[in-house]
Structure formats: C-alpha cells, structure tokens
Amino acid sequence: NAGVTQTPKFQVLKTGQSMTLQCAQDMNHEYMSWYRQDPGMGLRLIHYSVGAGITDQGEVPNGYNVSRSTTEDFPLRLLSAAPSQTSVYFCASSLQIPGLAGGGAGELFFGEGSRLTVL
C-alpha cells in the first residue's frame, strides 16, 4: 500500500529559486496538510485542505502556496525560497468524518518527509 507519497526526498535550492513539493495519497482522504519540522519546534502547520478546491492557512503560511485540484494531490509551492525555509517538510492526510464528536478516530497518516536546504 502506497499511503502518502512525497517527492522529492531531498532538495537543495538557492535563495530566490522556486520549487514544488509533491504529495499524493491513495486512501481517498478528504483532509490533507503540510507541516514543517524544525529542531526544538516540533511540527508547525503550513496549509491544509478539507477537500478538493478548498484550502486554508495554518500556523506558518507565509512564503508557501497550495492548491487542491484533486482529492489525491496536494502540492506545496515555494515561489521564492529563503534560507528560513530550510526544514523538513511532511505531508499528512486523514479521513475526515464530519459531524461526529471529536471528528471520530481518523488519525493523520504521514509521508516520509522532504528535506529542503536553501543556500
């Protein structure tokens, strides 16, 4: 089972370059999200989506764009990379169960991560 697939696993950029981190899931999950993980800061939510055509900002959205044209894909775009965006990025998805108390037991499924270095 593929689950959540992220590409690339490693990337080095120069300041000002643009790139897209790809994320795809094959579990028909409505909810998808992007996190960044930095030392001592845990996971911080960048953007999320509750379904195709719907996206919203998380805790640290500046410098990142997202779109959700299909249920399966949720790419993260860096339009002009900065050294502060050096981080490990994780895509995650979950089965949204609206209307249930606590949203049900739909846990997050994570990709293996993408390590980005901006010089």
Place this chain on the structure above:
Amino acid sequence: GDSVTQMEGPVTLSEEAFLTINCTYTATGYPSLFWYVQYPGEGLQLLLKATKADDKGSNKGFEATYRKETTSFHLEKGSVQVSDSAVYFCALKDNFNKFYFGSGTKLNVKP
C-alpha cells in the same frame, strides 16, 4: 486556542527502565488524542490513540489514558528497549479535524 504541551527532552533511560512522557492539553469540545513516534530519518507513525474520556490507548507495550479531569494523556511503558529510541509526539484533533502537536520528546535508551 487548542494546544498541547509535553515534557521537554531528551529523556535518557537504561534498557528495561520504566518510561513516562507527560502530555497535557487545552481544548474546547471533545478532542481525540494521539501519540505519534518518529524513528530517525523517518516520518511520524501513529503509536496509539484515544477518542473519549477514560479511554486507554495501547500498542507495542505503550499505554496512555485520556484523562479529562486533568486534561492529560501521559505515555507510559513498563520496560523500554533500545529499539524504542525515537522522538515521541503528543497530539490532539479538534472537532474540526484540525491537529495540534506538542514539540516532541526525544527518548534515548541505553543498553
């Protein structure tokens, strides 16, 4: 807003020692609670979960009980192994399916 606070690490234990990693939360409504584990170089994996008060999640010898009265979800294991060395994250999911993560606690288990 909702939030999760977990004990800072690193936590260093000898093999077969008892483990507790504290986690407390602030939330409105009825959140679900989770513990995730991240092994070196990998993504996060679900370790255990609980969806309502007094539920106990358990997996691979780890346990955590959803305590609404103390807003806590402490992770415990009776006898840790070297292979348990990893970073552990406490998390909650609110009624809008939004997740909040703690900052993570690194566990080092020495032989």
